[in-house]
Amino acid sequence: MKLTYRLAALAALIATPLPAVAATIEAVMYKNPQCSCCESYAAYLEQNGFKVDIKSVNNLSQISSDAGVPADLEGCHTLMVDGYVVDGLVPIDVVKKLLTDRPAITGITLAGMPTGAPGMGGEKAGTWTIYAFTKDGKAPTVYATR
Amino acid sequence: MSRCSPSIEIAKGIRVHSDFHHLISRRGFLVAAAVAASASMRPVRASATEERRIKVAPSQVRFTGPDGPHTPVWAYDRTVPGPTLRLRQREPARVVVDNGLDEDTTVHWHGIRLPNAMDGVPGLTQQPIKPGESFVYEFTPPDAGTFWYHPHADSLVQLGRGLAGALIVEEAEPVAVDRDLLWLLQDWRLAKDGQIAAGFGNMMDAAMSGRVGNVVTINGVALADQKVRAGERIRLRLANASLARIMALRFEGHRPVVVAIDGQPCDPHEPDGGGLVLAPAMRIDIVLDMQGDPSKRYAVTDDFYDGLAYTLTNLVYDTGPPLRPHPLDAPVRLPANPLPSPDLARAERQEIVLQGGMMGGGRLAGVGGMMGMGMPGMNGEAAWAINGTSMTGDGHAGMAPQFTLKRGATCHLTMRNETAWWHPMHIHGFSMSVLSRNGSPVPHRQWQDTVLLAPKDTIECAFVADNPGDWMLHCHVADHQMAGLMTVFRVT
Numbered sequence: 001m002k003l004t005y006r007l008a009a010l011a012a013l014i015a016t017p018l019p020a021v022a023a024t025i026e027a028v029m030y031k032n033p034q035c036s037c038c039e040s041y042a043a044y045l046e047q048n049g050f051k052v053d054i055k056s057v058n059n060l061s062q063i064s065s066d067a068g069v070p071a072d073l074e075g076c077h078t079l080m081v082d083g084y085v086v087d088g089l090v091p092i093d094v095v096k097k098l099l100t101d102r103p104a105i106t107g108i109t110l111a112g113m114p115t116g117a118p119g120m121g122g123e124k125a126g127t128w129t130i131y132a133f134t135k136d137g138k139a140p141t142v143y144a145t146r
Numbered sequence: 147m148s149r150c151s152p153s154i155e156i157a158k159g160i161r162v163h164s165d166f167h168h169l170i171s172r173r174g175f176l177v178a179a180a181v182a183a184s185a186s187m188r189p190v191r192a193s194a195t196e197e198r199r200i201k202v203a204p205s206q207v208r209f210t211g212p213d214g215p216h217t218p219v220w221a222y223d224r225t226v227p228g229p230t231l232r233l234r235q236r237e238p239a240r241v242v243v244d245n246g247l248d249e250d251t252t253v254h255w256h257g258i259r260l261p262n263a264m265d266g267v268p269g270l271t272q273q274p275i276k277p278g279e280s281f282v283y284e285f286t287p288p289d290a291g292t293f294w295y296h297p298h299a300d301s302l303v304q305l306g307r308g309l310a311g312a313l314i315v316e317e318a319e320p321v322a323v324d325r326d327l328l329w330l331l332q333d334w335r336l337a338k339d340g341q342i343a344a345g346f347g348n349m350m351d352a353a354m355s356g357r358v359g360n361v362v363t364i365n366g367v368a369l370a371d372q373k374v375r376a377g378e379r380i381r382l383r384l385a386n387a388s389l390a391r392i393m394a395l396r397f398e399g400h401r402p403v404v405v406a407i408d409g410q411p412c413d414p415h416e417p418d419g420g421g422l423v424l425a426p427a428m429r430i431d432i433v434l435d436m437q438g439d440p441s442k443r444y445a446v447t448d449d450f451y452d453g454l455a456y457t458l459t460n461l462v463y464d465t466g467p468p469l470r471p472h473p474l475d476a477p478v479r480l481p482a483n484p485l486p487s488p489d490l491a492r493a494e495r496q497e498i499v500l501q502g503g504m505m506g507g508g509r510l511a512g513v514g515g516m517m518g519m520g521m522p523g524m525n526g527e528a529a530w531a532i533n534g535t536s537m538t539g540d541g542h543a544g545m546a547p548q549f550t551l552k553r554g555a556t557c558h559l560t561m562r563n564e565t566a567w568w569h570p571m572h573i574h575g576f577s578m579s580v581l582s583r584n585g586s587p588v589p590h591r592q593w594q595d596t597v598l599l600a601p602k603d604t605i606e607c608a609f610v611a612d613n614p615g616d617w618m619l620h621c622h623v624a625d626h627q628m629a630g631l632m633t634v635f636r637v638t
Contacts (some may be wrong), residue, residue: 011379024586031456032354032355033355033451033452033453033503034354034355034451034452034566034567034568035504036505036566037505055453056451056452056453056454058355058358058359058360058391058451058454059335059343059358059359059360060350060354061345061348061350061351061357062335062337062343062345062360064350065345065348071348071349072349074348074349074350076350076354076504102289126390
């Protein structure tokens, strides 16, 4: 299964021009064992050049809290990638922008599970606000909107 | 000061009772004959009221044994779990509860069919017990079996900080087993320093599987071996007092026989697939014939959550020869409890639909969450609903009943889970005959007060509405209850 994912990722790498992020990027995803959309999101990441190690945990909110994600902005899983926290169903172009720009923040988050987001079904409704957060007690700031 | 005078009598009651309990626990291995003998040596009590007094207050415990770190908890009589209350079937009990917390509390006698005013739901069945005040609970348990008690005020925090205890109602005639054991299971979310983690009421927990923890204790202790003897027959009472953790227990090398669910005897049977699924608030009594080898260890594991199986404990056989060459011959069936039989032909049909949560498909739009950011439970809003209505919290005055039943009528209740999550649905004041799951008849004549619904499950059950009052029906994943998965029905 993992090999299939890697091949798919490789195919995606060859097929898609990735100017900033060229090599396979390792990521660790912490998710609730009973949440299925996170697995779809992991597959989406793997199709876009990532290799995702999925770890099921029962204390996701504890992990995301420890990772600095503001309690009212939690996404449905927590991803650790290349020194950043990416929480929730953040679209791939925003993740890649983060890893390319490398701002001085702890991570970014898309709260909740908006309909139409990667990994979710349905039609996108309204604007998604992806917030940047730090661990220094400052208020989250808008990182991107989609 | 007038409140103090009855405590002298009650204190006597406690001493008598705990002496007896102590005697049992020190005896160690007993043969069935000895159990019968000890029963006949009990002090003669001609239906005297069993008097107890319990204090609710902060305390400290060590989950990992005498060398482990102290964890501040809230406790009944300073212990976690609280003292095991042993009552006798059809004999009256009077329990005084003193509130030593800084917040209101109540006690719910989970699974006991009792008068509505004794049910312990704040606002709905009683005024909450304020700090420094007391409340007298009086009831006569009609059913023998394994029950438990816990707060119904600030439920998520109070249960999560340790307030839970077993309530065992003994059969009029003792059951033929060598030992009668209780495992009260509690799940704790501890931080790295061994303290109970902050974050009660986190919206992600509330809208997903609840505050599942990272340490599971048996009778207040994590990962301690359970000593057993070859050849003995054990009645093991399993009670899941967790906030949210569902368990699927497997007994390596052993074949547990289920004899009661939620305190109510059923046809003795081995569980499907060998695992015992025990959701929060559920109890299962099993009979275990210890047919393993002396000196060997057998793991008891919980593999409910995919990829997160762990060893709960080990059954460790002592080195002695088997107590008897063959398993005990005595039947394992428990005597029936006096439950009224539903009259399905003339039943009143009611339906409860569970809605909301993460991946809930936006069903909660209009009652709270699932709008805008798609985060149910955000900003203190409801994450869940029953039939489109979210009752949040623990219970309060003026909760309008979802439906009303005429006293004596049979209620044929359908519970439909439209959500993507598991829900142990608890009915107050009644035990329900579980008829079918997803159209298939449920075997073994199971009566339950807490019925676990898997995602998308439909359960049919029935009960006789013989007990007047406003009764709660709610999910026993504490976060789910607090965030809207609760309703009330009335029996006139």
